[in-house]
Amino acid sequence: MKLHVKNMVCNRCILVVKSELEKLGQEILSIELGEVVLKNEISVNDKKDIAKQLETFGFEILNDSSSKTIEKIKTILIDLVQNKNNNINVTMSDYLIQNLHQDYSKLSNLFSTVEGISIEKYFINLRIEKVKELIVYDELSLSEIADLLNYSSVAHLSNQFKKVTGFSPSYFKKIKESKRKELDQL
Structure with a gap:
């Protein structure tokens, strides 16, 4: 069962x-x-x-198949960010297609309709939460974090971070844990 x-x-x-x-x-x-x-x-x-x-x-x-599909999408993306460090050779959409064996536009429409946020935005939020976690741990430089999470550059990571949080990564490092969210709260 x-x-x-x-x-x-x-x-x-x-x-x-x-x-x-x-x-x-x-x-x-x-x-x-x-x-x-x-x-x-x-x-x-x-x-x-x-x-x-x-x-x-x-x-x-x-219980219903739509909820199960959405939960699978979330689980795959969380696993990708938390455990695989985005270390894949395909786009996020192709990764979902490979794992769920469904058309991405169908997955995207379902996710957006039910969750009120696009898969891409959800994925960005997950990545930013991982960046916050790594900043709080204070073991890696921003450049190392960008490499670990497959950002094209530190500037790209910084711009995305500021767009999502309203803070630069360096300012966030100063205020640390007060701005982190639990993954299941995203």
């Missing part, structure tokens, strides 16, 4: 969902960002119990 879980966007989220499902007596075959595969089919009542338990931690079980 496959469950799609909204807001499961990091490794800690996976641990929480896994722990809660195990507490409810569910045997997990696999678990990854946004998706859990259970060994056995579950009843409607069990699904309600799981949904209620996960809801206390800010997670939601998705």
